[in-house]
Amino acid sequence: MTKRTSAKYKIDRRMGENIWGRPKSPVNRREYGPGQHGQRRKGKMSDFGLQLRAKQKLKGYYGDLTERQFRRIFAEAERRRGDTGEILIGLLEQRLDAIVYRAKFVATVFAARQFVNHGHVLVNGERVNVPSYRVKEGDVVEVQQKSKQLASVLEASQLPERDVPDYIDADHSKMAATFTRVPNLSDVPYPVQMEPNLVIEYYAQN
CATH class of the missing domain: 3.10.290.10 (RNA-binding S4 domain)
Structure with a gap:
């Protein structure tokens, strides 16, 4: 059993978005993050923060893949000829x-x-x-x-x-x-906006 099964709602709250579009998501009731500091006012996020959030959101959506799993899929997308972001989404959907x-x-x-x-x-x-x-x-x-x-x-x-x-x-x-x-990004019915271009930027700099 995946380690995130019992804590899947924490992913929604950590992201501040209802990433699976579930009617029972806690984000539907409160948009702040989990924990005692969750209600603190958030400052403007840096470019790195935006890139990291995009990666975490995509990883979380597919069952909170481990970094090793996700990095391996990304590496394959990068090796293939074509739009890396589109290929990444296609591999995840497969x-x-x-x-x-x-x-x-x-x-x-x-x-x-x-x-x-x-x-x-x-x-x-x-x-x-x-x-x-x-x-x-x-x-x-x-x-x-x-x-x-x-x-x-x-x-x-x-x-x-x-x-x-x-x-x-x-x-x-x-x-x-x-x-x-194999679908393109625009074909996939994500309830929230996914930004594989930011994931590419994240891995290009880290």
Whole structure:
């Protein structure tokens, strides 16, 4: 189980934004940070602070990835030809736990990681229990048969707070989804603005 599962709301409050768009986020009630100093007036953030915040927000959104995990994904995006920011977003969206979350098989990205870890997911008919597994265009991600009637799965598919994006073709009657293409930044339904350009600037200077 990810170390952040029980503390996921702290990420929202630390960022000062409801980064998953959840109706129960504490940011909906109070926009200041956690802890006894959370209500102090914030000064203008430096360029480094803005870059660091952009990186933390993107890492947090995908289940609070470790720095090592995130840096490895960024390094691959940087090696590829093209817009590094767009490639970074595409690589993050190709993670199996991200696909499970986007297809609305589970309610949160944290639940998606746990769901994959526990062996509930098949990719092209084969069980895969690695959340970071990279799904390719045309791959079919499916909830395995004995898990399709889990209450948490049935409830997640009916969540009104988010829709399945158009780069995933989901069939909730079969609890299966096809990853049709790698999305661009503008295709990804982030509830808040993500700024991969600032992430690139952060790593360029650190």
